[in-house]
Amino acid sequence: xQSVAQPEDQVNVAEGNPLTVKCTYSVSGNPYxxxxxxxxxxxxxxxxxxxxxxxxxxxxxxxxAEFNKSQTSFHLKKPSALVSDSALYFCxxxxxxxxxxxxxxxxxxxxxxxxx
Amino acid sequence: xxGVSQSPxxxxxxxxxxxxxxxxxxxxxxxxxxxxxxxxxxxxxxTYFQNEAQxxxxxxxxxxxxxxRPEGSVSTLKIQRTQQEDSAVYLCASSLSAGTPNTIYFGExxxxxxx
Numbered sequence: 097x098q099s100v101a102q103p104e105d106q107v108n109v110a111e112g113n114p115l116t117v118k119c120t121y122s123v124s125g126n127p128y129x130x131x132x133x134x135x136x137x138x139x140x141x142x143x144x145x146x147x148x149x150x151x152x153x154x155x156x157x158x159x160x161a162e163f164n165k166s167q168t169s170f171h172l173k174k175p176s177a178l179v180s181d182s183a184l185y186f187c188x189x190x191x192x193x194x195x196x197x198x199x200x201x202x203x204x205x206x207x208x209x210x211x212x
Numbered sequence: 213x214x215g216v217s218q219s220p221x222x223x224x225x226x227x228x229x230x231x232x233x234x235x236x237x238x239x240x241x242x243x244x245x246x247x248x249x250x251x252x253x254x255x256x257x258x259t260y261f262q263n264e265a266q267x268x269x270x271x272x273x274x275x276x277x278x279x280x281r282p283e284g285s286v287s288t289l290k291i292q293r294t295q296q297e298d299s300a301v302y303l304c305a306s307s308l309s310a311g312t313p314n315t316i317y318f319g320e321x322x323x324x325x326x327x
Contacts, residue, residue: 204253
C-alpha cells in the first residue's frame, strides 16, 4: 500500500540556519512526490514536485528537495531559514501506476518553527 | 479566476442541518478533488472528478456525503444531516489535466463547524 511518513511532528531551527524537513514514502513503482506548505488558517500552497530527472528539485521561496530512491526519501531543505517560513509542511506521493486514481497520499505534516 | 475559490469560507451548522460547499476551480482545469482535513491532520481524499465524471468517490465517509460537478466546472460538496464528526476543513483542488502529473492547486478551504 502507498504511504508517506513524516517522522518529525515538529522541527525547530534558528533563523539563518539550514533546515531539513524529512519525508519517506512507500509506493510500488516510481513515485511522483510533492511538498506543500500550509500557513495558519490558509489552504495548501504548492512548493515543489519530483516527477523524473534530476534528483535535486528546486521550488518556491528558496526551498529544494532531494529525491533518494535507495532510501525512499524526499527531504525538504532550505539553506537559510526565515521566521516567515514557520508553517505546517506536508509531503505527498502519487503512484503513477494507479490508473485513473489521481489522488495524493499525504503525510501527517511537520510543524516548522523558525526562531528569531 | 486566478486560483481555486471556495465558499463559504466559514460555516457553522447545527447538528442535523444540511450544508453545501462550493468550489470554483481554476479556469480550464480538468481534474477536481475534494479533501477533508481535520485539525492537526493531513488532508484525506474524498472524491475526484475528471470534467463532469466522478471517477473516484472511495473517500466519501458515508452516504450523507455527495459531490457533483454537472458541467465540468464548478463543484458542490453536500453533506446531509451533519454530525459533529463532520467538523473539519474541506479543501477543493484542481489540476490542468488528468493524463500527466500536473501540480494540484488548492483553495483556501471551507471551515465547517457542526454544533
